[in-house]
Amino acid sequence: MGLAGIALVSACKDCKDEPTPPVRFTLVSGSGDLSGKLTEFRALLGDPLNLTPDQTTGRREVNWDGVPATLTNPNVFPGDFFNSTDPAVAAGRKRGLVSTTPGTDLRVSNIDFTDVVASEGNQFNAFSPPRTFAPFGSTITENTFRVPGTNIEATVKGFGVIFSDVDNANSTTVEFFEGNKSLGTFKAPVRTDDAGFSFVGVLFPDNKVSKVVVKSGNAAVNSGLADSWQNDLVVMDDFFYDEPKVN
Ligand SMILES: [Ca+2]
Numbered sequence: 001m002g003l004a005g006i007a008l009v010s011a012c013k014d015c016k017d018e019p020t021p022p023v024r025f026t027l028v029s030g031s032g033d034l035s036g037k038l039t040e041f042r043a044l045l046g047d048p049l050n051l052t053p054d055q056t057t058g059r060r061e062v063n064w065d066g067v068p069a070t071l072t073n074p075n076v077f078p079g080d081f082f083n084s085t086d087p088a089v090a091a092g093r094k095r096g097l098v099s100t101t102p103g104t105d106l107r108v109s110n111i112d113f114t115d116v117v118a119s120e121g122n123q124f125n126a127f128s129p130p131r132t133f134a135p136f137g138s139t140i141t142e143n144t145f146r147v148p149g150t151n152i153e154a155t156v157k158g159f160g161v162i163f164s165d166v167d168n169a170n171s172t173t174v175e176f177f178e179g180n181k182s183l184g185t186f187k188a189p190v191r192t193d194d195a196g197f198s199f200v201g202v203l204f205p206d207n208k209v210s211k212v213v214v215k216s217g218n219a220a221v222n223s224g225l226a227d228s229w230q231n232d233l234v235v236m237d238d239f240f241y242d243e244p245k246v247n
């Protein structure tokens with residue numbers, strides 16, 4: 001079972017209005033063998049796994065593995081790749097995800113970023129081989145949602161992400177927003193086995209999540225720093241979210 005909880009979003013210091021009601025959530029997180037955690041989180045998001053636009057239930061997943069070779073390894077990955085609105089483009093690119101970074105670029109790798117951080121080849125792993133994902137010039141990736149195949153802004157109830165090589169219990173977080181209001185920040189657990197994967201997924205039954213800010217590590221993958229507890233380099237693989245909708 002996931003960890004159900006409530007979080008007080010903001011203390012109302014001097015205001016005379018009613019305090020902000022607690023936010024209900026279900027957290028699913030873990031490291032090591034993630035299979036049970038993913039089964040649990042997929043069930044929370046709902047079935048089926050949607051592969052085409054015009055859906056109202058179920059979930060979406062992005063494993064980066066369908067990204068073409070021309071957009072893999074150079075710093076040219078367009079953050080709206082999985083929200084194409086072009087009728088001529090295949091349905092597989094219409095998943096309603098738009099990612100941006102305050103850094104310089106987004107990058108998809110099929111070689112575990114070994115061309116960037118040579119010493120990390122045996123630490124970064126693809127959960128779904130061969131491709132993984134990371135921001136450059138920053139550790140932050142901001143994710144928003146659209147009705148798949150359109151530019152219509154949408155929200156989700158839940159979002160989860162698999163990380164590779166979390167060494168520091170405070171380096172890697174996922175923060176959820178409803179409009180400008182933070183619904184909470186959740187930490188990824190440190191890696192616990194040779195595969196090195198960690199997962200964080202949170203579902204908010206009463207809220208409309210419009211933005212998910214992922215902080216993967218506390219030093220950018222291309223910082224030139226060696227991976228350490230202090231300068232923890234982390235990459236991402238699979239994303240999971242329920243069908244983006246106008247609620
Ligand atoms: Ca993958």
Ligand SMILES: [Ca+2]
Pocket residue numbers: 123165167227228
């Ligand atoms: Ca490491």
Ligand SMILES: [Ca+2]
Pocket residue numbers: 164165166167227228232233234
């Ligand atoms: Ca690391």
